[in-house]
Amino acid sequence: MxxxxxxxxxxxxxxxxxxxxxxxxxxxxxxxxxxxxxxxxxxxxxxxxPPLAVIEALAAAVRDGRTGYTPAEGLPVLRERLAAKLVEHNGHDTVAERVLVTPGASQGLSALMQSVTDPGDEILLPALHWPIHLQQSLLAGLRPRFYPLDDEYRPDLDALATMGNERTRVLLTNTPSNPTGCVYDADLQAALLELARRNDWLVIADEAYEDFVYSGRHVSMAALERDVPPAERRVFSVYSYSKSFAMTGYRLGYVATPNAAHAATLQVVQEASILSSPTPVQYAGLAALDAMxxxxxxxxxxxxxxxxxxxxxxxxxxxxxxxxxxxxxxxxxxxxxxxxxxxxxxxxxxxxxxxxxxxxxxxxxxxxxxxxxxxxxxxxxxxxxxxxxxxxxxxxxxxxxxxxxxxxxxx
Ligand SMILES: Cc1ncc(COP(=O)(O)O)c(C=O)c1O
Structure with missing residues (x-):
């Protein structure tokens, strides 16, 4: 045996x-x-x-004994602030109940893939992608397929339009992109969203580098469906503190889900996966939002x-x-x-x-x-x-x- x-x-x-x-x-x-x-x-x-305020907030939380578990979905006060940031900064229409704090964008991505797919489903990844996206897809039992990029490393929309079949469940986008440095503009994002709608794909938008755009501006795909009723929305947005605030080793990120039902499913995955994100780090994350x-x-x-x-x-x-x-x-x-x-x-x-x-x-x-x-x-x-x-x-x-x-x- x-x-x-x-x-x-x-x-x-x-x-x-x-x-x-x-x-x-x-x-x-x-x-x-x-x-x-x-x-x-x-x-x-x-x-x-990281900003000094982040370091001090982390130390104060530890010193004050604010070190117990939090709800799996995150500290309520942090979720409130993140929802406000998503509305003001990213143009989302959201509320705290749809936002989950995660130990890094990476864990949020992994949990999301488990939450919105079944093993055997297909996920569409960019031809050149961050290797963790591939590992996460495989770990969730997904079949990755790869959409071609054009000479500017933008998704090839014509090719993508032919890729769907009945098992295709998720389109993953990553702008600004690791490893290409490509930034998807509003027209491209709208075209991708339209393709997702037509094919009934969900979208996982990895926006870890949202604050690092040097030409043009960052467009969050979820902002493009802000006028769609929440129950019909399909974009999940994933964010990281690692890049914007240089908090790589703190391990803090968050996920904006389209509606309460999706948030509830992700919550179950998080209960099973993490119990909660590290508490002092969440207080550090709160302080970071005052150091924009x-x-x-x-x-x-x-x-x-x-x-x-x-x-x-x-x-x-x-x-x-x-x-x-x-x-x-x-x-x-x-x-x-x-x-x-x-x-x-x-x-x-x-x-x-x-x-x-x-x-x-x-x-x-x-x-x-x-x-x-x-x-x-x-x-x-x-x-x-x-x-x-x-x-x-x-x-x-x-x-x-x-x-x-x-x-x-x-x-
Ligand atoms: C595209 C992308 N998403 C997510 C992450 C990781 O973010 P976090 O440190 O919050 O897990 C990285 C880190 O390199 C990345 O390149």
Whole structure:
């Protein structure tokens, strides 16, 4: 009995690790082995820190003993404030009862997928996507399908229009996008919403980078259905404190559901998954909402960091300058190497860590409910993702080294 159980691979065992975590681990190991300081352009860890008020609110909550469980859906006072933020800032029509606090956007996304789908349903993911979206889909027992992107990394609407079938349940959108830096404008969002309506898909809109748009503005798809009766709405919006307030390790996010019925289902998933989000962190999140001016400062920091990538863009190495988010894709096509080899060599010779895009374009082949094999979209073989949220001087120095290495390869 024991040996049979040990021999049987579980569904989770068949799920590929996230490239972001893989690269992170291997760069840590390389740094420990060589003792060299590494320019970390592989992960989205900001160089700025949370507002002081956040730190003080967290400490005060711990000191005052405000450390017991909260309701699974979050502190009532925080949900009230988040609902007000969603109305004022994002143009939603919502109330606290439809907003759930989560330990990070990641957990909110995972819980949502479990809450609105059945195993075997299909989810539509962008061709280039954050690998955690894929893992979460697979963990929920979903079959991911991938919608193509155009030359600007925008969803290809014509292709998407042909993709639905009776098992397709969710369209996942991510703007500003990780890893492409693409920002979907209002027309595109309206077209996506219309497609979702026509096909009766739900939409999970990952808006973790909502506050980091450098050209244009962030449009929340849920705002486009604010005049639809709540019972007929289909957009779920997911937000994070990690990016806007540099609170990556605090683990705090929230989900705006379309109506009370969906909120009630998500609440059950959260009761089973988390019992509650960490209480002192929720008080820290409350304080953060009074420090919105720092978000604008953080955006300007990131804008400067993005602009420091101009030399790479001028060399044609970043053909699509990111309009938002924390990441850019470097295109090494024509340099006679692959993204994996480029990233490995860049680390070895210049101590610059980047993430080959292969891991953002995995294509699992699913047989009998298990991932039998994982391929990758060949179009990703010449792309590497760089994070430009690190220390600005380090980012521009790393960009200089990337440009020099590329020039060497080209000559
Ligand atoms: C697209 C996207 N969504 C969500 C997250 C994670 O947010 P959180 O830290 O709140 O879980 C990330 C983090 O990198 C991300 O890139």
């Amino acid at each position: 024991t040996s049979t159980m040990a021999a049987r691979a579980t569904h989770a065992q068949s799920i590929p690790p996230s490239c972001v975590h893989d690269v992170y681990r291997s760069v840590n190991a390389w740094a420990a082995r060589t003792g060299r300081p590494v320019a970390r352009l592989d992960v989205g860890e900001p160089h700025f820190t 001016s720092e978000v604008a400062d953080n955006r300007e920091r990131l804008r400067s960091a993005r602009d420091a990538l101009a030399p790479l863009a001028e060399l044609g190495l970043i053909p699509r300058v990111p309009a938002g988010g924390w990441f850019a894709l470097v295109d090494i096509d024509g340099l006679g190497t692959t993204a994996d080899a480029f990233a490995a060599a860049l680390l070895e010779r210049d101590a610059v860590a980047v993430a080959p895009a292969r891991g953002f374009a995995l294509r699992p082949v699913i047989t009998a409910g298990r991932v039998a094999r994982v391929d990758a979209d060949p179009a990703s073989e010449h792309l590497v993702r760089i994070a430009f949220c690190g220390e600005p001087t380090q980012v521009s120095e790393a960009a200089r080294r990337i440009a020099a290495f590329a020039a060497e390869l080209a000559s």
